[in-house]
Amino acid sequence: MKEITLQMQELARELLQKGEVNVVLGWEKGTFWYLSPPAFIDKPEDVERLVFDDYCHHNLSKYLMDYRYQDGKVAVFLKGCDSRAFNILLEDNQLEREKYVLIGIPCPGMKDQEKAKELGINGDIPLAKKCQDCKYPNPLVYDYFLGDKEAADEAAATREAKAIDYSDVEQIEKMTPDEKYDFWSSQYERCIRCYACRNVCPACNCRECIFDQSRTGWIGKANNTSENQFFALTRAMHVAGRCIECGECERACPMNIPIMLLNKKLIKDINQLFGEYDAGVKVDGVLPLGHFDKNDPEEFM
Amino acid sequence: MAVTVEQVKEINPLVPIKAKVIKIVQETPDVKTFHITTMDDKKPFDPLPGQLGMLSLPAIGEAMFSVTNKGENHIEMAIKSVGKLTEALHEIEEGQEVGIRGPYGNGFPLDYFKGKDILFIGGGIGLAPVRSLIMECIRNRENYGKLSVVYGARSKADLCFKEDLFENWPKVPNMDVYVTIDREEEGWDGHVGFVPAYVEELAFNPQVTVLCGPPVMIKFTLPALQKMGFADQDIITTLEMRMKCGIGKCGRCNIGSCYVCLDGPVFTMEQLKKLPPEY
Amino acid sequence: MKIIAKERLPEVLQLLAKDYNVLVPAKFEGVTRFTPYSGDVELVLEENVLMPPKDIFFPQTEKMYKFKAKNKSLEIEELPVEKEEQLIFGIRSCDLKSLECLDQVFLTKGYVDHFYKDKRERTALIALSCVRPQEACFCHSMGVDPQNGVGADIQAYDLKEKIGFKAISEKGQEILEKISGLLAEEEVSIPSFGEFNLKADIEGVPEKLQGMFEHPIWADISRKCLNCGACTYVCPTCHCFDIDSEVRGEDGVKIRCWDSCMFGEYTQMAGGHNPRPTKKERVRNRFMHKLRYFPERYQMLLCTGCGRCVIKCPVNMDITAIIKKIKEAE
Numbered sequence: 005m006k007e008i009t010l011q012m013q014e015l016a017r018e019l020l021q022k023g024e025v026n027v028v029l030g031w032e033k034g035t036f037w038y039l040s041p042p043a044f045i046d047k048p049e050d051v052e053r054l055v056f057d058d059y060c061h062h063n064l065s066k067y068l069m070d071y072r073y074q075d076g077k078v079a080v081f082l083k084g085c086d087s088r089a090f091n092i093l094l095e096d097n098q099l100e101r102e103k104y105v106l107i108g109i110p111c112p113g114m115k116d117q118e119k120a121k122e123l124g125i126n127g128d129i130p131l132a133k134k135c136q137d138c139k140y141p142n143p144l145v146y147d148y149f150l151g152d153k154e155a156a157d158e159a160a161a162t163r164e165a166k167a168i169d170y171s172d173v174e175q176i177e178k179m180t181p182d183e184k185y186d187f188w189s190s191q192y193e194r195c196i197r198c199y200a201c202r203n204v205c206p207a208c209n210c211r212e213c214i215f216d217q218s219r220t221g222w223i224g225k226a227n228n229t230s231e232n233q234f235f236a237l238t239r240a241m242h243v244a245g246r247c248i249e250c251g252e253c254e255r256a257c258p259m260n261i262p263i264m265l266l267n268k269k270l271i272k273d274i275n276q277l278f279g280e281y282d283a284g285v286k287v288d289g290v291l292p293l294g295h296f297d298k299n300d301p302e303e304f305m
Numbered sequence: 306m307a308v309t310v311e312q313v314k315e316i317n318p319l320v321p322i323k324a325k326v327i328k329i330v331q332e333t334p335d336v337k338t339f340h341i342t343t344m345d346d347k348k349p350f351d352p353l354p355g356q357l358g359m360l361s362l363p364a365i366g367e368a369m370f371s372v373t374n375k376g377e378n379h380i381e382m383a384i385k386s387v388g389k390l391t392e393a394l395h396e397i398e399e400g401q402e403v404g405i406r407g408p409y410g411n412g413f414p415l416d417y418f419k420g421k422d423i424l425f426i427g428g429g430i431g432l433a434p435v436r437s438l439i440m441e442c443i444r445n446r447e448n449y450g451k452l453s454v455v456y457g458a459r460s461k462a463d464l465c466f467k468e469d470l471f472e473n474w475p476k477v478p479n480m481d482v483y484v485t486i487d488r489e490e491e492g493w494d495g496h497v498g499f500v501p502a503y504v505e506e507l508a509f510n511p512q513v514t515v516l517c518g519p520p521v522m523i524k525f526t527l528p529a530l531q532k533m534g535f536a537d538q539d540i541i542t543t544l545e546m547r548m549k550c551g552i553g554k555c556g557r558c559n560i561g562s563c564y565v566c567l568d569g570p571v572f573t574m575e576q577l578k579k580l581p582p583e584y
Numbered sequence: 585m586k587i588i589a590k591e592r593l594p595e596v597l598q599l600l601a602k603d604y605n606v607l608v609p610a611k612f613e614g615v616t617r618f619t620p621y622s623g624d625v626e627l628v629l630e631e632n633v634l635m636p637p638k639d640i641f642f643p644q645t646e647k648m649y650k651f652k653a654k655n656k657s658l659e660i661e662e663l664p665v666e667k668e669e670q671l672i673f674g675i676r677s678c679d680l681k682s683l684e685c686l687d688q689v690f691l692t693k694g695y696v697d698h699f700y701k702d703k704r705e706r707t708a709l710i711a712l713s714c715v716r717p718q719e720a721c722f723c724h725s726m727g728v729d730p731q732n733g734v735g736a737d738i739q740a741y742d743l744k745e746k747i748g749f750k751a752i753s754e755k756g757q758e759i760l761e762k763i764s765g766l767l768a769e770e771e772v773s774i775p776s777f778g779e780f781n782l783k784a785d786i787e788g789v790p791e792k793l794q795g796m797f798e799h800p801i802w803a804d805i806s807r808k809c810l811n812c813g814a815c816t817y818v819c820p821t822c823h824c825f826d827i828d829s830e831v832r833g834e835d836g837v838k839i840r841c842w843d844s845c846m847f848g849e850y851t852q853m854a855g856g857h858n859p860r861p862t863k864k865e866r867v868r869n870r871f872m873h874k875l876r877y878f879p880e881r882y883q884m885l886l887c888t889g890c891g892r893c894v895i896k897c898p899v900n901m902d903i904t905a906i907i908k909k910i911k912e913a914e
Contacts (some may be wrong), residue, residue, distance in 0.1 A: 034900035035782070036719060041900035044807045062899060070807070121719075194615050196635075196644065198844070200812035200898050216849050218828065219389045225828040225841045226645045256898035258634070258814045260614050317698040319827075319840070320649045323660050363651040363658065363838060364831045368854070388854030402658035404651075520857065547853045549827045552695040555843070556824035557850055559869075562877035567693065581797040583859050583869070 008056045008109060011150045012081060015107060016051040019079050025105055026076040029067055031060040038120035042067065056081070058115040061132065063252050065089035066206045068099055078104055081150075083111035085250040087143035088284030089206035092246050095287050098209050108146030110156035113138060117255075134251020134264065137169040144285060168249060172262075173269045188233060194259045195232040201253035201263055207243040207283075214238070240266040245274055245293035248284040318552050321361055321404030324349050327379065329399055332465045333458075336430055337395055338373065338383045341405060347378055349405045354415070354438040355543055355571045358382065358407030359551045362397070366390040369409070369548040369566065371434035383433040383465060409551045410570050413438045413515070413541065421513050422450035426526060428500050428518025429458050432465050434543045434570070435517050439469075443477050452480040455507065457500035457522075460486055461493050483507060501525035511535045516542045527574070540574040544584055560584050585741070585748040586760065586767040590629075593747055596763050597621045597673060603762065604671035604708065607640060609633045618672060629742065631718055632676050632890065636820030638686060640672065641703045644817075645841045648699070648827075654834045670707040671759070673740075678723040678890040680711055680733040682820035688882040689823050699840070708755055711736035715744070716778045720891030722904055725784040728888055731774060741774050748772050782891065784904040785911060786875070790885075792910060793876040797868075801913050805906055806867035808899050813844035815893035815901065816870075821886050824850075845870055871906060 016028040032043035032053040040059040044067075045051055063086050071078045082090060087108060093099045113135040120129045142160045143149070149156075176184060199215065202208045214222050215235060223238075224231055240263075249271065253263045274281060278292035289295065328340035341360070343349050352358065352372045360382060361367035368390050374381040386395045397403075423442065427435050442449045454474065458464045464484065474482045485496040485503045496503060500522050511534045516526060523542065530540055546558035546565045553567030561580040563569060572580075588596060598621075600606050606621040609628045616628045617635035652659040687704070690697035711733030714721075723730055733739060737756030741748040749767065751757040760767075816822040826843035829836050843850060846866055852858045860866050878886035887903060894902050 035894055035902045035905065039900045042808050044804070066810075067807070190613055194613050196813075196817045196842075198813040198817050199847075200810065200814045203810040203812040204898055216847065218826075218849065224830055225826050225843070226830060226839050227841060228645060252898075256810075256812070256814075258818055258896040317662065318695045319697070319699075320662055321660060323658055362653070363660070363829055364653040364836050366829070367827065391854065398656070401656045404658065404660060545853070546859070547851050550825070552697075553693055554689055554695070554697060554823070555826070556845065556873075557843070559873070559877065561872075562880040581872075583865065 005057050005112075008150050009054065012054045012056055012107070012109075013051045015148060015150070016045055016054055016079065017048045019105065020045070020048040020051070024077060025079040026074075027071075027078055028054070029064045029078065029080040030054040031056065031062065031064075031081070036121075037125055038115075038117050054081075056109060058112075058129075059117060059120070061114050061117070061252070061255055063089050063204070063206060063250055065093055066204065066209070068093065068104060069209060071103070072099065077102075079107060080104060081107045081109055082143045082146065083109055084138065084140040084142050084144070085111075085248055087145050088140060088248040088282075089250060090145060091284040091287050092206055092248060093209060095284070095289070095291070096207075096209055096246070105148075106143070106146045107148045107150060108143030109150050110142045110153075110160065111135075111138075112159075113141065132251070132255070134249070134255065137167070139168070139282065140285070168268060168271065170268060170272055173265060173272055176265060176269075189229050191261050192232040192236060193229050195227075195236070195261055196259060197227055197232060197235060198258060200256040200258065202239055204252045204256040205243065206248070206250070207246040208239065236261075236263070236266060240270055243267065244270040245281070245291055246283050247271060248282075318406070319550060321359065321363075321367070321406040322349060324403055324405040326397065326399060326401045326403060329397075332383060332467070333463045335386045335395075336383055336465050337386075338381050339394070340376075340379050340381050341403070342379045344402075348375060348380055350380070350408045351375070352380060352408040352437070353412035354441040355410065355413040355434060356408040356437075357410045357551070357566070357570065358405055359409070359548075360384075360394070361404040362390065362393055363404050365393045367404070367549075369551055371437065371543070371570070372408070373433045373436045374440045375437070383430065383436070385430045406551070409566050411568060413441075413543075413571050415441070418442070418513055419448050420450060422510075423452055424509055424512055424514045425452070425454045425456075426500060426504060426514060426516045426518070427454070427456045428522040429463065430465060431518030431522070432456055435515050436466060436469070438515060439474070443474075443480075446478065450479075452477070453509065454480070454482045455485075455500060455504055456483070457485040457487065457498075457503065460488065461490055499525070501529050505529045505533070509533065511539065513539045514541065516540060537575040537578065538573050542572060542574070542577070543570045544572060545570065546584065585750060585770065585772050586764065587743065587746045587748045587770045587772060588767050590742075590745055590747055592766070593627070594623075595766055598623075599763055599766065600671055600673075600759070604669050607637075607670060607672045609674045618674075621673075629674065629712070632678070632714075632721075632892075634818065634892065634896075636682065636818065636890070636892065637672060637675055637679050638682060638820050638823070640670070640707065641683070641700055642686065642690070642823060642825075645839055646699060648838045648840055651829075651836050651838065652834050653831075653836065665702055666706075668706070670703075671710065672707060673710045674712040675709055675733065675736065676712060676714055676890075677728050677730050677733040678721070678726075678888040679820050680709065680735050681723075681726075681728045681888040682890075683709075684735055685821045685878070685882070685884060685886055685888070686823055688884065692882075708738075708759060709733075709736040710738040710740050710749075710756075710759070712747075713739065713741045713774065714777070715742045715775060717780045718891065719781050720894040721889060722780055722782040722784050722891060723889035724780055725782075725786060725904075726885055726887055726889035731777060741772070743772055744775060746770075746772070748774075782894070782904050784889070784907045786885065786907055789907055789910055790876045790879040793872060796910065796913065797872075799913060801909060802868040803864050805901075805909065806864040809846075809863055809867050809901055810899055811846045811848070811863045811866060812898065813846050814896050814898065816844040816846055817842060818892040818896050820890055820892070821874075821888060845873070871903070874903070875907070875910075 028045040031040040034041045116132040330338040370382045373383045553564040558565040607618040611626045616633040690700040714730040874886040
């Protein structure tokens with residue numbers, strides 16, 4: 005990873021010095037050793053801040069939406085899941101491919117921040133939950149690739165999960181409706197409706213989110229289990245079919261709510277009903293919930 | 306300045322009292338004036354010119370409006386239909402029961418105006434908060450010097466308070482009224498042009514000025530006034546922000562460390578220059 | 585000092601629970617917050633609670649009054665006020681300071697917020713001293729003494745195996761007398777505190793910020809922010825609220841609920857104008873409010889150094905780093 009860090013800094017310096025891009029989006033060290041939050045580098049002198057280590061969880065693709073209407077290009081470092089996020093944004097017509105210089109980084113998996121805090125810097129820290137069943141650790145779209153592509157492909161082939169781990173989803177599916185209701189009520193009682201999950205999600209990219217318009221009355225501002233669940237379920241349905249299982253929503257949640265359970269359940273159902281589909285892998289307009297064919301089955305008609 | 310200290314202890318400032326709308330006047334296609342009294346036909350509160358009140362249809366919402374005039378037993382609010390609550394208010398009929406609480410805000414500094422000539426500049430619905438002051442000056446005419454009103458709107462139909470502009474105010478001693486509309490229109494033989502240009506054309510002497518209108522009008526009128534030598538502490542405006550509590554606690558109407566609902570909405574140019582330009 | 589063995593603390597709480605609704609720091613559904621005491625509650629005394637105690641006095645959703653609106657008629661009815669005496673055990677110095685800030689907001693400047701005042705008056709506070717700083721704590725830099733809370737009725741000291749009590753106010757003296765049967769008198773020394781990990785030098789920052797409204801620093805630091813409300817909701821001093829109504833047919837309730845200056849809709853006016861249209865203005869407003877506007881208005885900072893925002897921000901917006909940047913800026 006130290007190698008990649010040096011390559012990152014070198015490439016960023018080059019792109020900025022040549023004036024090819026106005027800003028480089030990467031990661032830098034944060035307040036604690038187990039945090040590597042996003043960094044925005046405008047000047048070649050600052051590239052030393054860039055780093056790639058076990059805690060670069062943050063998905064940088066979402067920030068690209070802030071540069072849509074500005075002149076000039078933007079460079080961004082993308083891991084596997086980040087590149088899928090970029091594809092989702094392309095698919096949703098939110099970004100123009102030419103404006104962005106994509107630098108792919110093969111990802112070995114990020115480590116769990118909570119466990120890192122517990123076990124300390126010398127502890128044996130496990131992979132973050134969201135990285136454990138990652139199917140696409142290597143970036144799928146890029147202009148530059150850092151590191152050895154062949155070695156990365158090999159490593160990925162041995163490590164990559166063949167399927168998403170649905171064991172926790174299945175556990176809930178086995179519950180009775182009352183048990184499910186109790187489980188989810190107790191989870192969403194602690195939701196504080198901060199909308200961190202929505203703001204960090206690349207699939208949540210509507211210009212005006214339904215939950216930002218209290219005028220319309222779709223959702224009240226009150227915080228109670230009913231409204232919170234409505235928020236959670238609506239958001240899950242709105243991103244269904246476009247969720248790239250990056251797990252950022254669950255990581256961002258300050259109340260440790262298992263948001264990915266909802267998203268994974270929907271992915272499982274979509275795979276069953278519409279055929280195996282991984283969002284953000286191809287940009288071809290064929291979305292399970294956004295594309296129809298006259299020959300689609302219509303048992304209910 | 307709003308309620309007395311003794312009153313503060315009794316009433317819960319966030320709970321409105323029940324009131325009724327006794328009269329509705331259509332000023333322009335999208336502005337109506339509502340006359341409001343308590344259930345026993347008294348004024349809900351006694352506002353100073355420039356103060357505000359929170360009017361609500363509780364099932365729909367609550368918003369802050371300036372009191373445009375007060376009578377013996379009622380207060381008036383001129384309201385433009387722009388959003389959810391105001392659209393609903395435009396649908397109601399006379400006799401509708403509403404919630405009201407107030408008065409809020411600091412009001413105009415009447416003492417500062419005493420004995421002086423005053424220039425009132427208004428644009429569109431911006432004349433509404435200023436009107437309360439004009440009515441106060443007319444009620445106590447001998448306390449104030451020459452009164453001049455420059456008012457403009459997009460078109461003839463958009464002119465608010467037509468009765469005041471064309472019939473009542475021109476009859477008031479030592480008071481001049483200048484009205485303009487933005488574009489030529491059939492049936493209008495008055496001045497045509499934007500308010501800032503009209504103010505420059507009329508070439509007033511530097512005097513106390515009260516100014517209220519859409520942000521773009523203020524943006525161009527201020528330099529015109531400054532060019533004519535008006536002093537910052539003599540230019541007074543009243544601002545508008547989204548408000549919810551009305552008592553300086555919910556945090557949203559702040560400009561710097563001032564709350565528009567509590568320390569405003571009336572500010573002098575001198576005060577505004579010290580605040581961050583975030584309004 | 586009057587002391588009791590830490591493992592016998594539940595006896596004290598049990599006794600107090602006879603006269604008060606006792607709220608203790610406990611783990612509840614995986615999140616630490618102040619919860620009503622009962623025999624099987626999981627007390628958490630080694631670290632500060634995640635959800636700040638502001639929601640005991642200023643609940644996230646609070647009913648203000650009821651109304652009935654049918655056609656032209658309207659009835660408004662105030663809701664009955666709760667009379668129950670409450671007692672918070674284990675509030676930390678940083679959170680006590682936040683109550684001081686909230687008192688300034690809700691109880692001063694002409695209007696008194698009845699809902700807040702009512703709860704504040706019927707709640708007794710037993711502060712608990714901290715033994716060591718958590719990794720994101722910087723209360724000392726903000727003028728807070730982690731071992732002596734200001735404004736509590738009783739100051740309790742965490743003496744590792746024991747808990748010591750010292751009455752501060754008259755109310756505290758009365759409470760102490762109620763539980764004195766369980767306590768023993770002993771000479772104790774309060775353990776020394778330790779070095780803070782995070783520090784912030786706020787000397788001169790409110791004054792310096794007065795000239796920094798248009799400074800490019802805001803465009804720089806706001807880029808990372810997601811504009812969610814996580815920091816504002818876990819912050820013990822943030823107090824912005826919204827007013828909304830919940831209507832079912834003819835009957836409705838007007839509620840007050842937390843709001844965040846980070847949300848786009850916060851200052852959105854009906855005509856379409858928004859004084860803070862992008863996240864740069866909103867981020868700037870948040871830090872200005874904490875470090876300049878509130879001190880200008882109330883002569884105290886609106887940050888108590890509890891560190892919750894530093895831990896919970898999804899992108900690590902660190903107020904201590906921002907303060908440092910402000911100090912170093914031209």
